[in-house]
Amino acid sequence: MEKPLFSxxxxxxxxxxxxxxxxxxxxxxxxxxxxWVGGILSLGVxxxxxxxxxxxxxxxxxxxxxxxxLVIMVIYPIFYTIxxxxxxxxxxxILNKEQAIEQFENQVYFPKDSVSYTFQAFKNDSGEIKIILxxxxxxxxxxxxxxxxxxxxxxxxxxxxQDKDGIIDQFDNYKKLDKIQIIQSLNELQxxxxxxxxxxxxxxNLTEFIVCNKKYQFDPSLDRLLDLENGKIYHxxxxxxISEDGERLTPGFRVKIGFKNFTKLIRxxxxxxxxxxxxxWTFLWAFLSVITTFALGLTLAIILNDxxxxxxxxxRTLLIIPYSIPGFISxxxxxxLFNTEVGIINRILxxxxxxxxxxxxxxxxAKVAVVVVNLWLGFPYxxxxxxxxxxxxxxxxxxAAAIDGASRWQQFKSITFPLLLVSLAPxxxxxxxxxxxxxxxxxxxxxxxxxxxxxxxxAGATDxxxxxxxxxxxxxxxxxxxxxxxxxxxxxxxIIAVISAIGFHYTRALEEVSKNV
Amino acid sequence: MYRKHSPVGAFGRHILIWTVIGFAMFPVIWIFSAxxxxxxxxxxxxxxxxxxxxxxxxxxxxxxxxxxxxxxxNSVKVSGVTALFTVILAALGxxxxxxxxxxxxxxxxxxxxxxxxxxxxxxxxAIYLLLxxxxxxxxxxxxxQHISLIMVYLGGAMGFNMWLxxxxxxxxxxxLEESAMxxxxxxxxxxxxxxxxxxxxxxxxxxILQFIGTYSDFILASILLSSKENYTLAxxxxxxxxxxxxxxxxxxxxxxxxxxxxxxxxFLLLQNQLVSGLTRGGxxx
Numbered sequence: 001m002e003k004p005l006f007s008x009x010x011x012x013x014x015x016x017x018x019x020x021x022x023x024x025x026x027x028x029x030x031x032x033x034x035x036w037v038g039g040i041l042s043l044g045v046x047x048x049x050x051x052x053x054x055x056x057x058x059x060x061x062x063x064x065x066x067x068x069x070l071v072i073m074v075i076y077p078i079f080y081t082i083x084x085x086x087x088x089x090x091x092x093x094i095l096n097k098e099q100a101i102e103q104f105e106n107q108v109y110f111p112k113d114s115v116s117y118t119f120q121a122f123k124n125d126s127g128e129i130k131i132i133l134x135x136x137x138x139x140x141x142x143x144x145x146x147x148x149x150x151x152x153x154x155x156x157x158x159x160x161x162q163d164k165d166g167i168i169d170q171f172d173n174y175k176k177l178d179k180i181q182i183i184q185s186l187n188e189l190q191x192x193x194x195x196x197x198x199x200x201x202x203x204x205n206l207t208e209f210i211v212c213n214k215k216y217q218f219d220p221s222l223d224r225l226l227d228l229e230n231g232k233i234y235h236x237x238x239x240x241x242i243s244e245d246g247e248r249l250t251p252g253f254r255v256k257i258g259f260k261n262f263t264k265l266i267r268x269x270x271x272x273x274x275x276x277x278x279x280x281w282t283f284l285w286a287f288l289s290v291i292t293t294f295a296l297g298l299t300l301a302i303i304l305n306d307x308x309x310x311x312x313x314x315x316r317t318l319l320i321i322p323y324s325i326p327g328f329i330s331x332x333x334x335x336x337l338f339n340t341e342v343g344i345i346n347r348i349l350x351x352x353x354x355x356x357x358x359x360x361x362x363x364x365x366a367k368v369a370v371v372v373v374n375l376w377l378g379f380p381y382x383x384x385x386x387x388x389x390x391x392x393x394x395x396x397x398x399x400a401a402a403i404d405g406a407s408r409w410q411q412f413k414s415i416t417f418p419l420l421l422v423s424l425a426p427x428x429x430x431x432x433x434x435x436x437x438x439x440x441x442x443x444x445x446x447x448x449x450x451x452x453x454x455x456x457x458x459a460g461a462t463d464x465x466x467x468x469x470x471x472x473x474x475x476x477x478x479x480x481x482x483x484x485x486x487x488x489x490x491x492x493x494x495i496i497a498v499i500s501a502i503g504f505h506y507t508r509a510l511e512e513v514s515k516n517v
Numbered sequence: 518m519y520r521k522h523s524p525v526g527a528f529g530r531h532i533l534i535w536t537v538i539g540f541a542m543f544p545v546i547w548i549f550s551a552x553x554x555x556x557x558x559x560x561x562x563x564x565x566x567x568x569x570x571x572x573x574x575x576x577x578x579x580x581x582x583x584x585x586x587x588x589x590x591n592s593v594k595v596s597g598v599t600a601l602f603t604v605i606l607a608a609l610g611x612x613x614x615x616x617x618x619x620x621x622x623x624x625x626x627x628x629x630x631x632x633x634x635x636x637x638x639x640x641x642x643a644i645y646l647l648l649x650x651x652x653x654x655x656x657x658x659x660x661x662q663h664i665s666l667i668m669v670y671l672g673g674a675m676g677f678n679m680w681l682x683x684x685x686x687x688x689x690x691x692x693l694e695e696s697a698m699x700x701x702x703x704x705x706x707x708x709x710x711x712x713x714x715x716x717x718x719x720x721x722x723x724x725i726l727q728f729i730g731t732y733s734d735f736i737l738a739s740i741l742l743s744s745k746e747n748y749t750l751a752x753x754x755x756x757x758x759x760x761x762x763x764x765x766x767x768x769x770x771x772x773x774x775x776x777x778x779x780x781x782x783x784f785l786l787l788q789n790q791l792v793s794g795l796t797r798g799g800x801x802x
Contacts, residue, residue, distance in 0.1 A: 028654060058704075062613035063625075066606035066675045073672020074632055077640035077647060084642060300537060303530050308522060310531075317785060318538050321545065324784035325777045326733040328751040333544045333773060336762045342558070343762075344547055376540065384792050437636050439736050444755065466638065473642045474740060482642045489639045500634045 011052055019045065044071075078493075085486035086256050088239045091479025093252045097236070100253035101225070104241070106193070107215040108200050109229045116208040117141075117201065120167070121182055121189065122174035129188055130174050133201070133209055141196075149194045149201070182206060225249070261487035270456025275468075275488075277452060282436060282464040285370070289435035290428055292375045297382025298420075302412070304383070305390045316387075323380035331444035334373045335360075338445070363461035366446050370462050374441050378431075389423045390416075429503040433496055437466045457481070465492045551770035558763055573771035585772050587746060588753035592776075595663055595738075595749060596731040599670040603678055603727045604720050606671065611682035612708050616694070626683075633676030637669075638736050644669055645740050661743045669741065670731050678723050685719040686712060722790055729780055750776050 022045040030038040051057040051064055087093075095103070117133040124130075133141040133149060141149040152159075160170045169176050177185065183206070194201040196211070204210035216234075217226045225234040225241045234241035234249060238257055241249040265275045300319060304312050322330065337344050338359040349355050359369045393416060401411045421428075442448060448463035448471060457478075458471040465488055473485035522530070547564070552573050554566040577585045613619075614626060637644075645660070648669075652659015659665060693715075694707040702710070713720070735751040742748055748756070754776065758769045784791060 025654060059613040059617035059619045059622075062617075062708075063610040066610040066671075066679060069606070069668060069672040070632065070675040071672075072647075073644065073669050074635065074637055074640070074676065077637075077643035078635060080643035080647065081640045084646070089646075296537065300534070303534060306522075306530075308527075310527075315534050315538070317788070319534075319541055320785065320788060321781070322541050324781040324788075325545075326729070326751075326780050328733055328735045329754070329773045329777045330544065332755060332758055332769070333548050336758070336766060336769070337544060337547065339762050341763070376544075379537075380541075388792070433634075437638065439638065440733075444735065469639075470641065470736065470740075473645070482646065486642050489642065493635065493639055496634065496636065496639075 015049060015052055018048065081486045081489050081493075084482055085261055085490045086258060087254055087483050088252070088257050088260070089254050089482040089486075090484070091481070092250065093239050093254045093483075095251055095253050097253045097255070100241075100251055101218045103251065104216040104225060104249065105214065105218060108193075108202060108212040109215045110204075110210060110212045111229075115211045116204060117211070118207060119209050121177045121185070122171065123177055123181070123185070124172075124174045128174075129177075129185055131189075131192065131209075132168065133194075143192070143194060146192055147195060149196060179206070257483070261484050262491075264484065265487060265491075268456070270454070271484075274452045274455035274457060274459035277461075278459055278463045278465060278468045281367070281462070285367075285438075285442075285464055286432050286436040288371050289374045289378060289438065290432050292371060293378035293382045293431070294386075294428065296375060296379040297384075298386050300379070300383045301386035301390060302416075305387060316383075319383060320380045322376050323384075327377060327440050328444055330377060331373065331440050334369075334376070335445045338369050338373075360446055361450055363450055366450060366462045370441055370445050373445050374435070374438065377441065378435075381431075385424060385427050386420065389420050392423060393419050426503050426506045429499060429506065433499045433503070436464070436496065436499070437492065438464070439466045439470065442467045443470065457484070548770045548773055551766055552774050554767055557765060557767040573767045574775070576768050577771050577775055580768070583753065583757050584746070585750070585753065585757075585775070588748050588750045589776060591663065591747065592732050592749040592751070595667055595670070596728045599667050599674065599731045600724045600728040602667070602671055603674040604724050607675060607678040607682050607723065608713065608716070608720065609708075610675070610679045611686050612712060614679070614683045615686035616691075616704070616708075616712075626680075629676050629680055633680055635676075637673035641736065641740055644737070648741060660741055661747055663747065666738060666741050669737055670734070674727055674730075678727065682716070682719060682723065685716055689715050718790065725783060725787065725791060729784065732780060 022041065026038050026041050026045075029041065048064060051060045115136060117135055119134065120132045122130045122132070131143045131149075132152070132154075133143075135141070140152050140154050142152040143149045154168060158171050159168045161167060162169045167176075182189070186206075189203050192202060194209075198213075199211045200214055201209050201211050214228055217228055218224075219226060223236055225236075226232075227234065227243075232243045232247070234243050234247075236255075238260075239255045240252040264271055266272050303309060304316055304319075306312075309315075338346075340346060340356065340358050340360060343359070346356050346359070349357060357365055359365050397415050397419075398411050401415055406414070442462055442464050446460070446462045448458075448460035448467050450462075451458075451460050457468075458476050459468055463471070469485045469488045469492070472481045472488065474480060550564055550566055553569040553571070554563075555568060555570045555572065556566075557573075614622065614629075648658070648660045648665050651665070652662075657664065658668075689712060693711050694702075697707045697711055698704075732749075733751065734749075735755065738749045739752045739755070742752055745753070745756075750772075754769070754772060757772070758765060762769075
């Protein structure tokens, strides 16, 4: 039995590498304080080990490799989107609270009667820097490390003054730095913060260190930040430390804010107006997309399905061409063709009718443009699926109707079309859902423009919800509004779920599942 | 329902078809004409250029500031690896769902069906933040890395393709495997030696559709990739042309044709096979 031995050793090597990697990363993650992530990751690794070691879990061995990606890149992001939509995560609220407090507690202020120390800097061969500070009373202090200084006696023989000018040139193996060298190491010097009593000493200029006070002190028991300079108290309010008189400290931090993102979309005057317009246009857009492409696709399919029609095959191939070109390329080309000043469409219109249409500047014309582009992109698909569905409609039905004296239009209206709709309904609903999120056409042709005047968020007349989400998250003038963007994502998700539920109603997909079990 | 048309009716139908063909070919013809027109501008373009040049095609490979060739290679690399692993991983999973009976199978299938309805790009913020955070620990799995982009695509491809392939495997008779197993074959051997060869058509269809789908993706690539040398064609081409239509039209046209032609040919040559895969419930991405 050579095979089992081989496969067992392969399995052990694979699991060994996986576990080693996992343990290393879980330890790092837990040390960084992400207990949740660490816990979930450990659980995942244990499950994988179980699946590959237990005979009972044998079928799962086939599924695990694919499902890992599904879980990490689809399922986890779904839940994380839901979480983010209830937070204020985004520019200005990137840090978590502990990190923000740490930043505040590092800040200092200079009291009026602040004392300054002159200093000399020294460096050893391995580039470490040490400082000797001289107080106004001529006392000398040497830094132990980057935070602590101790009083030293300069008459100690370890401090060497070679030229007897009263300035130390060297101690231990540290050599004195001149002005230029100090400027070169300025960055490092600026980061030094020495503690002396309750004060902090830091670099003030090229010749002096200055005694200053810690600016903020966080009080965990009362959950507030105290300004030690003027006694102001800042409370933690929705991701900012805010004082009684309304002063707000930056940076803010990331907190859960409940349904605030959602209420903002509905109530905040600057956001909700544009949002509702985007919302309405998204539905209209998806509806127009399906109707226009289906109307043209259906017409073509009926003509091409006619056995008496000549050149059917060639026509079909020529008509599929728009569908065969990668969508992003077509969209970018159309954006150029629709260009108002130099675009070819306007030049043709100008030559024929002496009109110039502001395709991408006027809200209505921009909408017409994206619908036309989408008609171009989408009609071949509708033609293909309708041709397929027409094949399945029994020929005899039409024949029987014809014998009974039905006209061609009557046959189409009362027999062909209803039967077509039955078999195409799920695909049409699918197409609606697809166009509802048809990011490429909108973003690559108009970028959502023209902008809605007075919008507090980046929203344009042709923006649909998904492009609005993208712009909120990655393009806004106010930085990345991830929380708000996730809230919009969640709304889209709910709408898509409803549409899909309607779609399921028409498909046998669910029954198929039950039949198979 | 079809009867022979009167000559006038037939003529009308041909006219209608040719009008639509004109609409379908309109951008294609203009972009081809632009690609061989010596003028680089939109304004200077005429349908039939007075003289022609291949310079825009040469520029495609020589433009240092905008490395189109590299972008296409990136696209092909990302799409190829994604398509290959989609086929392998989805086939493995589909085999388990099709051939084994185990606890949780029904739930698994139902969840797969539900998950594949969810457009992955809706979670773009979460995916971005996930990779941002992973990148802090493991830099080669973070943002701006092809490998993480591929992993994102793989996750998005699993649901639908596993489902599609499971349906196909169900139509393959079980008797061949049974006789193989009587002769001592393991499950894995019968998967490799019997199922995979018999399922070759669907494997090829899924590979090509996934390749085209990934090649055409803009949104996820544009979020995750941030440096010029890592761009895919979709991201790079948009960067190249946005706001520059009046001055870079010719070079853009050539790049579009080089970027679109192979995909177009594959699609048109295999249209019958691909269409059956597409209409099984998917919509073109």
